[in-house]
Amino acid sequence: MTNGARVFPVTSSIYRGAKAAMATMHGKEAAIAPAMEAHLGLEIVTPAGLDTDILGTFSGEIPRIGTMLEVAVRKARIGMRATGLGVGIASEGSFGPHPVVPFLRAGMELMVLVDDERSLIISESFVTDQTNHDVAVVVDVSELGEFLARVMFPSHALVVGPNQTDSPWWRLHPQLKVIRKGIRAHGELADAVSYATRRSEDGRARVMTDMRAHMNPTRMQSITDLAALLAQRVATECPHCRAPGFGRFAVSSGIPCISCGEESIIPRGELWRCAVCNYACEEVKLPKLEFAQPADCPRCNA
Ligand SMILES: [Zn+2]
Ligand SMILES: [Zn+2]
Incomplete structure (x- = not known):
């Protein structure tokens, strides 16, 4: 899976001067457009009068069908069809118990850039405890x-x-x-x-x-943060095939516990992968830690 130890990805933008469609009824373009403009030189165009609620609503009157990524890709293509543009951006959120700490509320945010001219789908996501969902x-x-x-x-x-x-x-x-x-x-x-x-x-x-972005300043901030991450990923070229969108897809294995030598919960770094050619490499976090403390070891801390 890992083809190399460490790379120094090139940052550039093939989207300088291009336009991307964004179908939203909830004012999300205010949170997304500045990052796309600053990092990529990509201008966001929002078609008027689109109903993205046909893809499902937070209040549950219309259920969402498919994974968050599938819904986001469909939403991006609705904007692309309405504007005739080959590139689109969309974002999706879901809210509930935190996947790691169930008594915490969490928001899962996902954003996607769909480029049907180059057959690219580049996504970025995160889980945050910064949500008022209740x-x-x-x-x-x-x-x-x-x-x-x-x-x-x-x-x-x-x-x-x-x-x-x-x-x-x-x-x-x-x-x-x-x-x-x-x-x-x-x-x-x-x-x-x-x-x-x-x-x-x-x-x-x-x-x-x-939870609609324009009604929820905390969520609007999450979308702003995620837009910056997505723009940075799109601006990062694969060192192997030079496609845009090279970035983290997982954390790598844990560093060993200093007491028993078993794998700890502290990841050694991140695995980065290209969405086009599947080239992958490991980015080791610096400063590099040799060993984890027993408190971060599932065996010692059981
Ligand atoms: Zn590649
Ligand atoms: Zn241990």
């Missing part, structure tokens, strides 16, 4: 005090709907299953909660953080 189920708005502080309301918007609407009666009256989004004022929140409790079979309202 849900509360309440009978009355007065129960929300601590929750509202935690989710940073009203600078971060909320989504409110009935908690329980699965009986056959609801299937016959789907138009009454109202979800209100983008709530950013206390009066509006109180109205929405009272409305939702009256329409829920259990008399409870479900209050969720609005």
Whole structure:
């Protein structure tokens, strides 16, 4: 898998002066365009009047189908079709328990550049604990005090709907299953909660953080950070075939434990791979550590 020990990737941009389409209804271009312009000289074009919610919504009225990468690639191509451009960018997020520390909330963000002229799909992603993602189920708005502080309301918007609407009666009256989004004022929140409790079979309202970028400054920052990472990856050439998009795809094996010699959880470095020719190499982190402490050893710390 690893063809070389260490490389010094060349940074350049084949996209200088080019345009990329971006289909978004949630103002994400404000977070993405500056990095693409600065690192790649790539201009972002946003077609007007596109409905990316047909690919699924956070509030769950329309389920998303496929992996995050598949959804992002489809979304990028919607923008490309609408503008007639051969290059597109899209981003996707998903939120829930942290994959490593389950009691923490985490956001998984993924961004992709699709270049159908060169048959390239270059993606970058990360998991962050910097998210306000949360849900509360309440009978009355007065129960929300601590929750509202935690989710940073009203600078971060909320989504409110009935908690329980699965009986056959609801299937016959789907138009009454109202979800209100983008709530950013206390009066509006109180109205929405009272409305939702009256329409829920259990008399409870479900209050969720609005994860759409333009309603959630914390998420907008994550997308800004990810755009810089994606732009840097696109600007990095494969040392073997010179295709853009050379970068990290995994961490390498752990350095040995100083006490027992088993593999620790401290990775020796990163594995970098080319998305086109599969050339891979290991980037060793500097300063290089010889051994890990027993606290970072699954065997000693069991
Ligand atoms: Zn390559
Ligand atoms: Zn050990």
